[in-house]
Amino acid sequence: MKKLLLILAAILGFNMTANSQENSKKDMKTLVVYFSATGTTKAAAQRLAKEFNADLYEITPEVPYTDADLNWRDKNSRSTLEMKDKSSRPAIKGHCDNIADYDVVWIGFPIWWYTAPTIVNTFIEAHDLSGKTLNVFATSGGSGVKDSYNDLKKAYPQYNWGESRLMNR
Secondary structure (H helix, E strand, C coil), rough: CCHHHHHHHHHHHHHHHHHHHHHHHHHCEEEECCCCCCHHHHHHHHHCCCHHEEEHHHHHHHECCCCCCCCCCCCCCHHHHHCCCCCCCCCCCCCCCCCCHHEEEEEEECCCECCCCHHHHHHHCCCCCCCCCCEEEEEEEECCHHHHHHHHHHCCCEEEEEEEEEECC
């Protein structure tokens, strides 16, 4: 009888711990931040926000990107020049004033030259992301997300980096 009570107590304790962890995940407020030059990453951000019941925030360039700006084959296109200059910080419109309200922030972008576009750095450097879990999601025509994720972790080691996802389709 003692063994049965101990087993039941252990099961009950495990269930309470699992439920507590699940409830704390649900209580975490999540924000999906994204930069989307063509709409592909925006669609991925919307799917992710739905999955996590999260709010959305778009990183909007002060000067919108044109098709010519995005021509990666042109060595003088805006995106090519920005990506060649790692100190480039394209200006963004607005500021996410309520970022302090969130526990988890997903940061999404199209992969440019195997990493995050420099406009993502503009966003990160303009906001205090201390105490948050930062996750990364990306869209790409052929690259994986691992290099982009590692580049951001290396550039901003003061932050708590969580998971990463490639979200094509």
